[in-house]
Amino acid sequence: MTTQTTSRVNVTPSASDIISKVRAEHGPLMFHQSGGCCDGSSPMCYEDGEFIIGSSDVLLGQIDGCNFWMSSDQFEYWQHTHLTIDVTPGRGASFSLEIPMGVRFMIRSRLFEPDEMEHLAPVHVGPLE
Amino acid sequence: METLELVETHANRPKFRSHYDNYIGGKWVPPVGGEYFDNTSPVDGSLIAKMPRSKAADVDLAVAAAQKAFETWGKTSATERSKVLLQIADVIEKNLEFLARVETVENGKALRETMAADLPLCVDHFRYFAGVIRAEEGSATELNADTLSLIIKEPVGVVGQIIPWNFPLLMATWKLAPALAAGCCVVIKPAEQTPTSLAIMFELLEGIVPAGVVNIIQGFGPEAGKPLAQHKGINKVAFTGETTTGRLIMQYASENLIPVTMELGGKSPNIFMKSIADHDDEFFDKCVEGAVMFALNQGEICTCPSRLLVHEDIYDKFMERVIARTKAIKLGHPLDPDTMMGAQASNDQYEKILSYIDIGKQEGAEVLTGGGPADSVEGGFYIQPTIFKGNNKMRIFQEEIFGPVLSVTTFKDADEAVAIANDTLYGLGAGFWSRDAHELYTIPRQIQAGRVWVNCYHDYPAHAPFGGYKKSGFGRENHLMMLNHYRQVKNLLISYSKNKLGFF
Numbered sequence: 042m043t044t045q046t047t048s049r050v051n052v053t054p055s056a057s058d059i060i061s062k063v064r065a066e067h068g069p070l071m072f073h074q075s076g077g078c079c080d081g082s083s084p085m086c087y088e089d090g091e092f093i094i095g096s097s098d099v100l101l102g103q104i105d106g107c108n109f110w111m112s113s114d115q116f117e118y119w120q121h122t123h124l125t126i127d128v129t130p131g132r133g134a135s136f137s138l139e140i141p142m143g144v145r146f147m148i149r150s151r152l153f154e155p156d157e158m159e160h161l162a163p164v165h166v167g168p169l170e
Numbered sequence: 171m172e173t174l175e176l177v178e179t180h181a182n183r184p185k186f187r188s189h190y191d192n193y194i195g196g197k198w199v200p201p202v203g204g205e206y207f208d209n210t211s212p213v214d215g216s217l218i219a220k221m222p223r224s225k226a227a228d229v230d231l232a233v234a235a236a237q238k239a240f241e242t243w244g245k246t247s248a249t250e251r252s253k254v255l256l257q258i259a260d261v262i263e264k265n266l267e268f269l270a271r272v273e274t275v276e277n278g279k280a281l282r283e284t285m286a287a288d289l290p291l292c293v294d295h296f297r298y299f300a301g302v303i304r305a306e307e308g309s310a311t312e313l314n315a316d317t318l319s320l321i322i323k324e325p326v327g328v329v330g331q332i333i334p335w336n337f338p339l340l341m342a343t344w345k346l347a348p349a350l351a352a353g354c355c356v357v358i359k360p361a362e363q364t365p366t367s368l369a370i371m372f373e374l375l376e377g378i379v380p381a382g383v384v385n386i387i388q389g390f391g392p393e394a395g396k397p398l399a400q401h402k403g404i405n406k407v408a409f410t411g412e413t414t415t416g417r418l419i420m421q422y423a424s425e426n427l428i429p430v431t432m433e434l435g436g437k438s439p440n441i442f443m444k445s446i447a448d449h450d451d452e453f454f455d456k457c458v459e460g461a462v463m464f465a466l467n468q469g470e471i472c473t474c475p476s477r478l479l480v481h482e483d484i485y486d487k488f489m490e491r492v493i494a495r496t497k498a499i500k501l502g503h504p505l506d507p508d509t510m511m512g513a514q515a516s517n518d519q520y521e522k523i524l525s526y527i528d529i530g531k532q533e534g535a536e537v538l539t540g541g542g543p544a545d546s547v548e549g550g551f552y553i554q555p556t557i558f559k560g561n562n563k564m565r566i567f568q569e570e571i572f573g574p575v576l577s578v579t580t581f582k583d584a585d586e587a588v589a590i591a592n593d594t595l596y597g598l599g600a601g602f603w604s605r606d607a608h609e610l611y612t613i614p615r616q617i618q619a620g621r622v623w624v625n626c627y628h629d630y631p632a633h634a635p636f637g638g639y640k641k642s643g644f645g646r647e648n649h650l651m652m653l654n655h656y657r658q659v660k661n662l663l664i665s666y667s668k669n670k671l672g673f674f
Contacts, residue, residue, distance in 0.1 A: 073414045077596065077641065078435025078472045079334040079361075081412030082522060082569050092414070093421050112413070114595055114641075118568040122529065131518025134335055134361040135415045136391045136399075141223070145518035150529045150565070 047157040049123060049164070052104040056128040056146060060086075060105045063138050070138070072104065072126070074111040074119075074148070080135045084109070084126055084146045087138060100165040113166060121158070122150040182505055184271050189220035190369040192228055192388055195235035196381025201389070202227040209366055212278035212513040213504050215549030221365045224389035226397035229357065232385040233403040236328040236355040239382025244325050244353045248303040251351060255300035257378045263293045265374055272367045273339055274504045278513030278551065279467050281505050291630060292343040295648070298632035299351035302650040316667035322660040325353030326429070327405035329656060330398045332419070333368075334410045335361035335515050336470040336572075342368050344647045345408050346384065352656035357385045357404065359395050363516045391415075402426055406656065409433070410472070412570075413641055431645025431655050433472060433638060435570045436598030438619070439591035440464075440475035440627065443584070443604035447484040456625075457603050458491045461576075463627045465499055465511050465555045469574040470519070472642075473599030475627055477567055478557075478578040479587050485580050493539050496555050496576075501546045513550040514573060520551035523573030526566055527556060535560030535577065562590045570596070584609060588616045597639030601627045620646070 052060070064070055069089035075081045085092070089107070099116045101109045104126055111119065126146055133145040153161070189206055191198040201222035209218045222228070243251075262269060270284035279288075311319045331345040338360060349356050360368045365388045372379070372386060387394050399407055400422045409419050410433040423430045446457045464475050480488055504512030514520045520543075527541055540556030555574040558566055567577045581587040591600060600619040604610055614622040620637045623629065630636065635649035645655050 075412040075414035076435070077412040077416075077570050078433070079336060079411050079470075079572065080415070081435050082526075082571070083412075083518075085414045085418075087418075092418055115413075118563070118565060118595075122565065129518050129521040131516050131521070132363045133516075133518055134363055134391060135411065136396045136418060138392050140362070141390045141393055147518060147522050147525065149525055150532075152532050 045160065046162040047123075047153065047160045048162055049101040050104055050109045051123070051125045053125060053127045056126045057105050059128050059139050059142065059144055059146070060107065062142065067138055070107045072107055072109040072146075073098070074109070074115065075135070076112070076115050080133055082148070083133070083135070083137070084148055085135055085137045086146055087136070094168045096167045098167065100169070102162060108169075116164070121153060123153055123157070125149045125151075182271055183275055184268060186219045186366065190222070190366060190388070192222050192224055192232065193369065193372050193384070193386040194228075194232045195238070195385065199231070201225070202231070207362070207390070209276070211275050212515050212551045213275055214547050218276060219366055222388040224387050224394040228389070229387055229394060229397045229401060232357045232387050233328060233401050235382040235385050236357050237403055239380060240325075240327055240355040243355055243380060243383045244327070246353065248306070251353060252300040252304050254379060255296045255347065255351060258375055259293045259296035259300065261374050261378065262289060262296070262371065266290070266293070269339065269367065269371060271505065272370050274512065276364050276367050277335065277338060278504055278515050280509045280512040281507055282509070283467060288337055288340045291340055295340075295343045295632050296347050299347040299650075299653075303351045303653070306650070306653075316665055318664045318666065320662040320664065322662065323352075323654070323657040324660050326656055326658055327354060328403060329354045329356055329406045329408060330401065330404040331356055331358040332395055332399065332407070332409045332411065333358060333360050335363040336467060336472075338364035338367045339371060341410055348647070348652040349408075349656045350379075350383065352653045354406075354656045355383050355385075357387060357398060359387045359389070359398055362388075362390050399423070400425070404428065406430065408645070408655075416643065429655070432643035433598070433645065433647070434641060434643040435472045436596040436619070436638065436642045437477060437568060437570055437594045438473050438475050438596075438599040438601070439477045439479050439594070439617070440601035441479045441587050441591060441603065441613075442481065442484070442488060443587075443606065443609065444481040444483050445605040446603050447487050448605060453605070458488070458495050460601060460603060460627045461488070461492045462495045462499070464576040465496065465574045466628055468511055468514050468553070470515060470572050471628070472570075473621065473628070474570075474572070475599070475601050476571065476576060477562070477594075478576055479590055480578060480580055481587075482580040482582055489538070489578065493557060496539050496557060499555050501544050501552060501554075503547050511555060511574065513546070513552050515551075517551055519572065520553065523553055523571055523575065526569070526571040526573070526575060530558045530560065530564065530566040530575070530577070533560065533564045533566070535564055535566060538578070540574075562593055568594065584613055588613060592618045595640060596642045598642035599623065
């Protein structure tokens with residue numbers, strides 16, 4: 042029996058490339074998944090610590106060394122899906138750091154397989170110590 | 171001012187300048203860093219114009235200009251401010267068709283919507299706020315025979331406004347009209363997808379709005395929007411957008427201890443009770459249209475009725491009509507007056523909507539119509555109006571797709587309808603349709619949303635307050651109560667007694 046855990050978030054090579062470029066300019070980064078209007082339902086990329094993590098935020102994992110967060114109530118509806126952070130040409134409209142490069146991070150989702158569901162990595166809730 | 175002439179092509183695309191600048195202190199000012207970015211049209215991918223790539227230094231200039239203008243504008247009489255608002259409305263009305271075409275080219279929405287909704291609503295909105303401030307009064311209360319309390323409303327000062335791209339001129343109007351009516355000065359940042367139409371509107375308004383009262387800063391969110399939201403020289407922030415940026419802006423506002431108003435989207439339920447299908451008449455036809463309103467503005471509306479809740483007994487009869495009406499939506503070039511649905515506003519928006527259609531299919535939702543891209547105009551971003559059947563726990567029922575995607579489910583009775591309607595993080599809009607006079611009042615009262623349309627949808631008249639419950643934000647726009655979000659209360663507590671208190 043495998044004891045390997047299933048990750049909840051992943052990143053495409055093209056998104057990885059953009060993360061590297063943004064990090065070269067801004068230093069360590071973090072992601073917070075948004076919801077709602079306009080540019081909502083898109084991942085936001087900030088300098089690490091720019092966005093204050095609260096007791097209602099869930100840490101889904103890391104992509105390229107960046108923590109990926111989401112509010113816990115949104116996570117309730119998302120937790121059965123695996124998220125891949127991708128990137129697409131576009132203008133965006135938010136404070137996400139990649140926007141001036143003419144690209145926008147976006148989420149591609151797939152349902153977890155039943156055996157993956159059994160081995161999901163536990164999530165951390167609230168700010169890291 | 172250069173004349174903005176129209177080039178007559180088959181689609182009447184307006185002629186744009188090669189570039190536009192920031193509008194600061196009544197002048198068109200190039201960005202300090204000298205950089206510009208390309209603004210392209212979602213209609214066909216063509217270049218509209220180059221726009222300033224502003225940074226913090228540009229925001230500093232704009233805030234300083236607004237602060238200077240506030241010294242006089244903040245003291246103008248309601249009569250004077252009202253006159254300016256009326257003149258703004260007149261100029262927009264006079265140039266309505268031109269501005270509608272500009273808005274269509276920039277945003278991608280169909281011309282018949284910008285002609286019939288966006289621009290006429292702008293006109294009316296300025297007139298509404300011009301009117302209410304003439305009729306307003308403060309209050310005076312005699313607390314006792316010698317003590318009078320005077321309540322006077324004073325403008326908060328300089329406000330920062332961050333505007334979304336889905337209704338570039340109308341959303342700017344929703345924020346500008348009450349702020350100017352209240353006596354505030356504004357630094358406004360349009361969305362980087364749709365920066366040009368507001369600049370063109372203010373070219374037309376030159377000589378009407380006093381210098382520095384409205385300042386427009388163009389650029390990208392992290393470079394221009396963030397320094398505006400953080401600026402120590404502003405006294406209030408108004409934002410329409412999504413939840414994470416909303417939280418970040420509140421975080422910045424908390425550092426400066428200034429108030430904010432937020433409109434953060436929704437996942438609006440549209441509930442159709444059994445009685446709507448009692449007759450096949452005009453009202454039933456209105457209900458069918460009400461369900462298809464998800465396609466208005468290509469679904470790019472915070473209140474898009476994207477969750478359709480239909481009583482199980484009428485599902486087949488009603489949905490047959492709704493699907494047929496959806497299939498009859500005419501896609502095409504947005505500048506064609508017959509086109510009913512235009513382009514999504516940007517490529518990233520287009521990709522995101524398609525990713526949601528994908529997750530909907532993966533989750534087992536049934537595609538009733540649509541379900542993929544459309545090819546209305548080469549180089550543009552078009553998606554078929556799409557209807558899924560599924561259940562409310564699916565992600566397509568819970569997340570704001572901001573596209574022409576409808577998710578339908580059924581309910582057995584009113585309690586279940588309300589439970590499904592309220593099972594969402596958001597509470598901006600909702601629709602309720604019935605022929606039953608009793609439930610027309612009692613059920614909407616149970617829906618947790620700031621606006622419940624009853625036997626109608628997507629109507630946004632001035633004088634009807636609009637804003638969110640739950641994670642959809644706070645503040646009420648479109649109504650005189652918004653004035654108080656741009657003002658603070660000065661209380662003069664006056665003693666007419668000649669006698670000392672006797673403590674000392």
